[in-house]
Amino acid sequence: MKILNFKVEEGPEPSTLRKVLAPILAILMALLAAAVLIVMAGASPWVAYLSLFSGAFGSVQSLAETLVKATPLLLVALGMIVAFRGRVWNIGGEGQLIAGAIAATWAGLNFGYLPKGMLFLVVLAVSFLAGALWGAIAGALKARLTVNEVIVTIMMNYIAIYGLNYLVRGPLRDPSIAGGFPMSPLIASSAKWPRLIAGTRLHVGVIVALLAAGVIYVFLFRTPWGYRIRAVGANPVAARYGGINVLSSIVLAMFLSGGLAGLAGAGEICGLHYRLLDGISTGYGYTGIVVALLGKLNPFGAILAAIFFGAMVVGMEAMQRAIGTPSALVLAIQGLVVLFMLVGDVLVRYRVRRA
Amino acid sequence: MSWETVLNQAVLVSLLAGTLRLSTPIVFAAIGEILTERAGILNLGVEGIMLMGAFAGFWGAFHTGNLWVGTLLGMAVGALMAFLMAFFSVTLRVDQVISGMGIYFLGLGLSSFLYRITFGIRISPPTVEGFQDLPIPLLNRIPVLGPILFQHNALVYLAILLVPLSVLVLYRTTFGLQVRAAGENPRAADTLGVNVNLIRYLCVVLGGVLVGLGGVVLSVAHLRMFWENMTVGRGFIAIAIVYFGKWHPYRTFAGALLFGGAYALQVWLQAMNAPVPHQLLLMFPYLLTVAVLAVVAREAKGPTALGVPFRRGEY
Numbered sequence: 190m191k192i193l194n195f196k197v198e199e200g201p202e203p204s205t206l207r208k209v210l211a212p213i214l215a216i217l218m219a220l221l222a223a224a225v226l227i228v229m230a231g232a233s234p235w236v237a238y239l240s241l242f243s244g245a246f247g248s249v250q251s252l253a254e255t256l257v258k259a260t261p262l263l264l265v266a267l268g269m270i271v272a273f274r275g276r277v278w279n280i281g282g283e284g285q286l287i288a289g290a291i292a293a294t295w296a297g298l299n300f301g302y303l304p305k306g307m308l309f310l311v312v313l314a315v316s317f318l319a320g321a322l323w324g325a326i327a328g329a330l331k332a333r334l335t336v337n338e339v340i341v342t343i344m345m346n347y348i349a350i351y352g353l354n355y356l357v358r359g360p361l362r363d364p365s366i367a368g369g370f371p372m373s374p375l376i377a378s379s380a381k382w383p384r385l386i387a388g389t390r391l392h393v394g395v396i397v398a399l400l401a402a403g404v405i406y407v408f409l410f411r412t413p414w415g416y417r418i419r420a421v422g423a424n425p426v427a428a429r430y431g432g433i434n435v436l437s438s439i440v441l442a443m444f445l446s447g448g449l450a451g452l453a454g455a456g457e458i459c460g461l462h463y464r465l466l467d468g469i470s471t472g473y474g475y476t477g478i479v480v481a482l483l484g485k486l487n488p489f490g491a492i493l494a495a496i497f498f499g500a501m502v503v504g505m506e507a508m509q510r511a512i513g514t515p516s517a518l519v520l521a522i523q524g525l526v527v528l529f530m531l532v533g534d535v536l537v538r539y540r541v542r543r544a
Numbered sequence: 545m546s547w548e549t550v551l552n553q554a555v556l557v558s559l560l561a562g563t564l565r566l567s568t569p570i571v572f573a574a575i576g577e578i579l580t581e582r583a584g585i586l587n588l589g590v591e592g593i594m595l596m597g598a599f600a601g602f603w604g605a606f607h608t609g610n611l612w613v614g615t616l617l618g619m620a621v622g623a624l625m626a627f628l629m630a631f632f633s634v635t636l637r638v639d640q641v642i643s644g645m646g647i648y649f650l651g652l653g654l655s656s657f658l659y660r661i662t663f664g665i666r667i668s669p670p671t672v673e674g675f676q677d678l679p680i681p682l683l684n685r686i687p688v689l690g691p692i693l694f695q696h697n698a699l700v701y702l703a704i705l706l707v708p709l710s711v712l713v714l715y716r717t718t719f720g721l722q723v724r725a726a727g728e729n730p731r732a733a734d735t736l737g738v739n740v741n742l743i744r745y746l747c748v749v750l751g752g753v754l755v756g757l758g759g760v761v762l763s764v765a766h767l768r769m770f771w772e773n774m775t776v777g778r779g780f781i782a783i784a785i786v787y788f789g790k791w792h793p794y795r796t797f798a799g800a801l802l803f804g805g806a807y808a809l810q811v812w813l814q815a816m817n818a819p820v821p822h823q824l825l826l827m828f829p830y831l832l833t834v835a836v837l838a839v840v841a842r843e844a845k846g847p848t849a850l851g852v853p854f855r856r857g858e859y
Contacts, residue, residue, distance in 0.1 A: 337837065340787075344784075355823035359821060517656040521650060524653055527642065531639075
């Protein structure tokens with residue numbers, strides 16, 4: 190392609206520096222575009238972003254909140270990384286997280302007599318399994334019947350949301366709460382996860398999420414199962430010729446992916462709210478997808494991306510309180526980040542030269 | 545509740561009329577998606593485009609007091625969002641699943657953000673008049689069929705007319721042939737002098753106009769207000785219906801009616817205080833979508849080049 194007297198052509202494999210620059214460029218471009226929206230809302234972007242930054246990092250309290258929000262985002266994103274690496278498009282983090290939260294609540298209500306450490310493991314196990322099975326349904330449908338997993342996982346989200354709405358109003362409702370707010374009873378005190386910093390909501394879930402990042406890295410890049418998932422993602426036909434069972438690889442990817450989102454649900458219940466609520470997930474399942482993409486589908490990149498979006502969510506709430514700019518802006522920024530990431534991916538592959 | 549109440553003629557007539565009315569937004573979105581996918585572009589951003597159309601249509605109708613101005617605005621904004629999708633998938637040739645997700649998130653966030661800053665937070669949400677029913681003279685007096693088919697608002701008739709029209713365009717015009725060629729075998733189409741990328745741009749944008757219109761039906765004709773994520777998955781359901789309809793408008797229309805029926809039944813059961821919790825009734829369309837996909841997926845083969853970016857001179 191020629192523009193004036195410059196040639197735009199595809200260059201060689203981009204350097205690591207260029208690859209690292211792409212996400213940072215995407216964030217900057219998204220924030221620039223969002224500044225236009227902030228002006229439309231009648232505020233100064235400068236003031237808005239300052240209040241966002243101080244709201245997210247300004248004190249121990251706000252920093253802890255940022256990490257609290259980053260915890261489920263990281264767990265969901267790790268799940269997305271496993272699925273996307275295998276070119277399985279799991280958009281169902283929201284439903285899988287809810288399935289995990291429901292399972293964690295059930296365990297927390299029924300197994301309070303177990304010793305703390307044991308109960309902790311039981312909660313992790315059942316919530317992982319619940320999310321994993323919720324995800325594996327879409328995986329099995331894709332593998333067995335070639336059903337498009339994007340649509341199925343989205344449908345499963347809505348089914349989970351309505352199921353949750355039903356449970357907190359019906360079988361799991363706490364009758365003792367006045368005013369008729371739909372929520373479950375409190376889980377057993379032995380099921381509550383310890384807090385890391387007194388006076389904040391930061392709970393051990395953040396450690397669970399960081400450990401999971403290491404485990405997923407090892408799984409993907411150091412084990413045969415991870416290799417198979419990546420091989421199927423890179424080239425399913427070649428993988429089949431190489432003797433890899435493509436179908437079971439797809440189901441495994443969805444199983445693990447859903448399980449990790451389920452763990453995020455456990456954290457929301459046992460680390461934060463201690464009971465099942467109507468809006469237990471505020472879009473973590475979707476934001477987790479953006480976190481995974483921004484982290485370049487790398488578990489350690491996802492840690493940084495999760496902190497960024499955790500800060501965004503907390504900072505936007507502070508911004509809304511301070512200057513009244515609607516926090517729905519976070520959602521728009523997510524879309525912008527995804528799109529600018531794609532632009533960045535194209536840009537790093539091309540170079541501009543004098544013709 | 546007994547079968548007699550269900551099979552009562554008046555109830556059945558109102559259920560069938562409701563089926564047609566409630567399938568309208570999905571008909572527009574699904575026909576728009578057929579046009580898009582037939583040209584070889586998989587637009588998973590339908591949900592976001594629909595939401596933007598719903599917001600823009602509502603905003604226009606509210607501020608001008610003219611429903612048609614709102615409708616046109618919703619269609620224009622749908623076109624704009626789709627143009628963005630086309631730019632990413634045709635010009636930048638990126639992965640269409642990821643760009644579709646981006647468009648979805650952007651539409652979801654932008655529509656609720658813009659609603660907030662233009663309408664603020666009010667005690668009672670703003671509403672618009674909504675389209676009046678236009679009974680078709682004489683025809684509406686046919687017993688049974690009249691009230692089912694000929695007592696709707698203008699957009700319902702428009703949706704019904706759009707189905708044969710889209711068949712005509714796709715199968716009986718040169719343009720339609722070029723569209724199908726661009727989706728089936730872009731290389732061959734290119735060899736014969738068809739501008740594949742231009743055709744794809746046109747189809748994605750035209751599809752966006754229809755998807756936006758589907759959103760307008762939801763906010764301006766049905767609910768007469770707007771709220772965050774008001775489409776609750778209808779955009780994705782429309783994509784599933786395109787699979788069900790095997791990319792053909794008539795079959796797709798049948799699929800849309802099936803869903804319109806599911807919604808109508810759900811509304812009616814709720815009104816009748818059916819002995820099923822209403823959250824479980826609300827699940828029904830989503831369960832139906834999964835079931836329908838599981839049944840038809842094996843034989844649903846889309847356009848050969850669906851989702852594959854086209855680059856001239858590459859073999």
